Amino acid sequence: MRQVAVTRSFYTEKLGFTVTADYGNYLIVEREKVELHFFEFVSLDPKENYGQVYIRVSDIDQLHRSFREAGVPLLPKEQPESKPWGQREFSLLDPDHNLLTFGQEV
DSSP, rough: OOHHHHHHHHIIIOOOEEEEOSSSSSEEEEEETTTEEEEOOOOOOOGGGOEEEEESOHHHHOOOOHHHTTOOEESOSSSEEEEETTTEEEEETTOOOOOEEEEEEE
């Protein structure tokens, strides 16, 4: 993350995570059983960031609806897609271009 406040705001206000620890340059957020850790990287160039995480969920459609209602920009389409590998998924980029993909087994 480049800025703790921006990351905290995005994950709590848009994605519904809760801050479980904030050490100034190290932030931990949690939602259900998913815990994400961020460290400060002020010189990060978001266009060169290749960070990514895959999060398995139990109700992909409800989660997708909640993100759309919060105004989260989703990639690449508006609806979750069923993939050949047996997952129904959608993705988004956080403010630092970390790719988050959410999936549910079909």
